[in-house]
Structures are given as structure tokens and as C-alpha cells.
Amino acid sequence: MAKYILKRLAVSIVTLFVLITVVFVLVRVMPGDPFTGEKITPEIKANLEAYYGFDKPLPVQYFTYVGNLLKGEFGYSMKFMNRSVGDIIALSFPYSFDLGMRALTLSISLGLIFGILAARNRGKKLDLFCVVVAILGTSIPDFIMGALLQYVFGIEWGLLPVAQYLGFQYTILPSIALGFYTLAMVSRMMRASMLEVISQDYIKTAKSDGISNLRIVWRHQIRNAIMPVVTMLGPVVAATLTGTFVIESIFAIPGMGKYYVESVQNLDYSLVLGMTVFFGSVMIFANFLVDILYGIIDPRIRLGGK
Template sequence: MAKYLLRRLFISTLTILVLITAVWILVRLLPGDPFTSDKLSPEIKENIMRYYGFDKPLITQYITYLKNLLRGDLGYSLNYKNLTVTRILKDSFPYSADLGVRALLFAVLTGLFLGIVAALNRSRFLDYFCIIIAIIGCSVPDFIIGSLLQYVFGVKLKLLPVAQWQGFKYTILPSVALGFYTLAYVSRVMRASMLEVVNQDYIKTANSKGLSQIQVIFGHQIRNAILPVITVLGPIIAAILTGTFVIESIYTIPGMGKYYVSGVQTLDYTLILGSTIFYGVLLVIANTVVDIAYGIIDPRIRVYKK
């Protein structure tokens, strides 16, 4: 197990390094620069470029950035004056994390429930109802779902606030909007897995032993059918995190998405790189945890030292 963990750590580190390098190169390939403005004279612009080290060869800039990164220094934002990227991430991440966790819990728990209900009621009304929800969730973009929720529950019914992030009521609509696609995806995976598991030999054996239907469903069917859902948790977390960009804009949530979009628009190199690295590390950690959890839940695929 220790050997496996070390191998996963090496692969994760290499993945992050490749991510940093790729984003660093792509950002530099964008047309223009952070200081393109009619108000800046060539002399002032040259001084600013020299101050930030952009006058040096690209390979020198890259090595310097990696050295600073190893010390935990993400640099200063080029757009938000006197603010470090670390400070921006520290102030905005709690909002994005709060929204992401709420949306993830809503999506996974509700998706599992709908998938189980659909599989246990195959070709019945509840099955068709769950399928329709899944089709809508997979077909309609999250920004349309978010706008519809605002209109129906905020404008028409006046049950929930349509924007801001000031209390529990404010978190309901954005969490549902962000998690709706994931809910649909999880329900489809769970339904298909449940229908596949029900015909396995160990389910027939459990039934032949005289176990109750509840014991068979919860003790054998769901436990084995949930494995594919755990497998896709990494991509699910990625979808939740990247989806916050649009949802945070619609609901005016002061999370990381606001700064990331602003950084791309203004070519704020340090902010783009810092945010991407932060997201990348989170996703790599999430995928590693999922791999380990998969082995814990299914004893057949646990990794032992040979």
C-alpha cells in the first residue's frame, strides 16, 4: 500500500508540474500583455515590464516563477494593486468551497436516491420521472437552470432571494443550479449500475438465503452498485469546481470564479497561474482520495504489497 501511495504521489506531482508549465506557456501565447493601454507611454510601460521581470528571457521568467512557487510565493496580482494572489485566494476560496460542498452534497445524495428509486421501479412511473429529470439535467446548461430558478422561485413565487450570499436561504438556489447536472449524471450512473448488479450471482445467492428485500438492497445491491459512482467522483468534483465560474457570476457570489474570469480578461498572469495551480492541486488531491477510497470500499481491488 505504501508503494502505491508513493507512486500516486509521484504521478500527482508530475501532473501538477505539467499543468503549471502548460498554463504558463498558453498564457504567454495570448495576444497583448497586461499593460497594454493608450494611457501608458512606452517609457513607463518599459519600466513596468522591467519591474515585474517581463523583460527577461521566457526561460528565465519560468525558472524564477518555479523557484518562487516552491517557497509558496504566488506573486502579486497585476490587476488588483497591492494584493497578492495568495490573499485573493484566501479571501475568495471560502465562498467557492462553501458553494461547491453544498452543491456536491445535494447532487450526490439526491442523484443516488433518484438512481436507486428508478432502478427499483423499472419501467414504472417513478422510473420515467427520474429519467426525465436526468435528461433535463444533462441537456440544459447550468446558467439556464440558474436563471430559471431565479425567475420561478425568486421573481414569481418570491420564496428565495435571487442573488448575494448572506445566509442559508441565499445558498439554496445557487447550490441547486450548480449541482443539477451532476445530480442527473449520478442518477443515470447509479440506475444503470443497480440494474446490472441485480442479475449478479451474489444477489441470487443472497435471495436464496432468505434475506429480506431490504437486506439484499442495502447490504449487497447498493454497496456494489455505488462503486461506479465513486469512480467518477473525481470528474464530478472537477465539474462542480469549474461550474462555479458561471454560477458565481449569475448569483453575484464573491468567490474565486469572479477573480479568475477577471484575470483572464485583463491578462493577469500571476492571478491566472495561481488560481489554476490552486484548482489543479485540489483536483489531483480529490482524484487521489477517490482512488484510495475505491480500494477501501471494494476489497477485491485493494492494493497490497507483493
């Protein structure tokens, strides 16, 4: 298991290095100039470029940036004066993380339950209900879902606030809007995987051996059926925890999405690069944890890797 973990860790580090390199180059070749405006004279522009290191050759800029990253420094924003990228991430990420955790808890738990119940009650009303929920979740875009929730529960019924993020009641609607698609995907995938496992010969053998139905469901059906669901959790968890731009905009949540959109609009190279690298790091780390989870759930994966 240790060799398997070290191998996956090495792959993650290489992936992160490639990500940093590609994003750094793409940001530098973005069209436009962050140092433009009526008050920006050639002298001021030259001073700003020298301050941010843009007057140096591209390889020097790259190695300087990587060296700063190793120290945990993302640089300073070009538009939010006297504010470092690290401070902006530290300020906005907790909102995105809190919203993402609530959405993930709701979507993964209910998605697994719906998928298992649908498979165990195939062709019945409960199965039909779960299938309808899954179809709606994968068909309705998150911004439409968010607007519908705001209109029905906020405006029409007046039960919940439609914007801001000031307490528990403010988190309910955005959590549902953000997690509904994931709930539907997990439900559909778990149902299909469970149906495939249920029809396997070893399940029939376990029943003929007199093993209890609860043990068959937990030890043999769920454990084998959950692997495809785990496969999709890496990128889904990372994307949800770092915030969804649309949902945060609709519900006026001061998360990472707000600053990321503004950084692109303002050509804030430092902030675009820093937040992209941070987002990519979270995704790579999430995939790394999923790989480890693979090996725990199914030992054949780590043995095959050996």
C-alpha cells in the same frame, strides 16, 4: 495499501508538475500585452516588466515561479494593484467552496437515492419520475436552470432572493442550479449500475442463501454499483468546489469565477496562472482521493496495481 497510496501520490505530483509547466508556457504565449494603455510609457512598461520578471529569459522566469510556488507564493496581480494572487484566492475561494459543498451535498445524496430507488422500482411510477428528473438535469444548461429558478422562486413567487450571497436563503437557488446537473448524472449512472448488478448471479445466490434483503442491497448491490459513480466524482467535485463561472455570475456571488473571468479579460497573467494552477491542484487532489477511495471500496484495484 501503503504502496498503492504512494504510487498514486507520485502520479499526482508528476501530473501537477506537468500542469504547471504547460499552463506557464500557455500564459506566456497568450496574445496581447498586459502593460498597455494611454498612461503606459515605454519607461513605465520597462519598469513593470522588470518588476514582474518579464525581462528575464523564459527558463529563468519558469524556475523562479516554480521556486515561489514551493514557498506558497503565487505572485502579485497585474491589475489589482498591491494585491497578491494568494490573497485574492483566499478571499474568493471560501464563497466558491461553500457554494460547491452545498451543491455537492444536495446532488450526490439525492442522486444516489434517486438512482437506487429507480433501479429497485424499475418500470414503476417512481422509476419514471427519477428518469424524467435525470433527463431534465442533463438537458437543461446550468445558466438556463439558474435563470428559471430566479424567475419562478424569486420574481414570480417572491420566496427567495435572486442574487448576492448574504445568508442561508441566498444559497438555496444557486446550490440547486449548480448541483442539478450532477444530481442527474449521479442518478442516471447509479440506476444503470444498480440494474446491472441486480441481474448478476451472485445476487441470486445471496437471495437463495437466505441473506436479508437489506444486507443484499447494502453489502452487494450498492457497494458494487457505486464504483462507476465514484469514477466521475473526482473532476466533478473539483469543478464544483472551485466554483462555476456562469452560476456565480448569474447570482452575483463573489467567488473565484468572477476574478478568473476578469483576469482573462484584463490579461492579468499572474492571476490567470495562479488561479489555473490552484484549480488544477484541487482537481488533482480530488482525483487522488478518489483513487484512494477506489482501493477502499474494491480491494481488487490496489491488488491489481501491485
